[in-house]
Amino acid sequence: QKEVEQDPGPLSVPEGAIVSLNCTYSNSAFQYFMWYRQYSRKGPELLMYTYSSGNKEDGRFTAQVDKSSKYISLFIRDSQPSDSATYLCATNSGGFKTIFGAGTRLFVKA
Amino acid sequence: SAVISQKPSRDICQRGTSLTIQCQVDSQVTMMFWYRQQPGQSLTLIATANQGSEATYESGFVIDKFPISRPNLTFSTLTVSNMSPEDSSIYLCSVDTGDNLFYGYTFGSGTRLTVV
Numbered sequence A: 001q002k003e004v005e006q007d008p009g010p011l012s013v014p015e016g017a018i019v020s021l022n023c024t025y026s027n028s029a030f031q032y033f034m035w036y037r038q039y040s041r042k043g044p045e046l047l048m049y050t051y052s053s054g055n056k057e058d059g060r061f062t063a064q065v066d067k068s069s070k071y072i073s074l075f076i077r078d079s080q081p082s083d084s085a086t087y088l089c090a091t092n093s094g095g096f097k098t099i100f101g102a103g104t105r106l107f108v109k110a
Numbered sequence B: 001s002a003v004i005s006q007k008p009s010r011d012i013c014q015r016g017t018s019l020t021i022q023c024q025v026d027s028q029v030t031m032m033f034w035y036r037q038q039p040g041q042s043l044t045l046i047a048t049a050n051q052g053s054e055a056t057y058e059s060g061f062v063i064d065k066f067p068i069s070r071p072n073l074t075f076s077t078l079t080v081s082n083m084s085p086e087d088s089s090i091y092l093c094s095v096d097t098g099d100n101l102f103y104g105y106t107f108g109s110g111t112r113l114t115v116v
Helices: none
Strands: A004-006 A011-014 A019-025 A032-038 A045-051 A054-058 A061-066 A071-076 A085-092 A104-109 B004-007 B010-013 B019-025 B031-037 B044-050 B068-072 B075-080 B089-096 B105-107 B111-115
Touching: A004 A085, A011 A019, A019 A085, A019 A104, A032 A061, A045 A054, A045 A061, A045 B105, A071 A085, B004 B089, B019 B031, B019 B089, B031 B075, B044 B068, B044 B075, B075 B089
Parallel strands: A011 A104, B010 B111
Antiparallel strands: A004 A019, A019 A071, A032 A045, A032 A085, A054 A061, A061 A071, A085 A104, B004 B019, B019 B075, B031 B044, B031 B089, B068 B075, B089 B105, B089 B111
16 A cells, blocks of 8 residues: 555646545654645646645645545645646655655646 | 756666766755656655765665765766666656755756656
8 A cells, every 4th residue: 555645637627616636645643744736847846735634725725634534635726727737745754754646637728 | 945957857868878867956955855756656765865975775776776976065966877768757856945844845847767
């Protein structure tokens, strides 16, 4: 079993839709939960992170962590074509050893 | 956060040859990290490079195959040696984002390697 599981997609939505991206993880020691966005032919960029359980909002993006079910979510409101990218969830215990999901490819159609 | 320049951005190489990837950071950093991203797979840490010491390799990666140099606090190289088609992948250099609260990464744009 992988430590972090993520549906590879692709996920295709119309512009303006609410997007839900999800991951599950297996190690309860993980404390920090991150989402990276990776455009084609670019390196991943850190989008946002949360510590422990709860929600965090940044503009159109909301990250949610449920440690009881080991479930990580990223919601994108009013999705735009510029949101088309691969989204990687990631987690660590506070050190640099980070476990990444394989990424979900998202296409937002104009 | 730091800006990372990585080159080459892509290359097509013959099997049995070696390729050296360069990573330049616009600020001094203690640790630099090299990752591999294979199609459909998660990012995998190859090694951690500290200036002035030998790189620390993760399980499944060895120095003979992936020698790393770290001559100063802003530069590192990763060499992929004696390449085979299985080495075709994206190789990424990264550094800590510098956030004091947690460990996140800033990545370079990556090197897309194809071995034929």
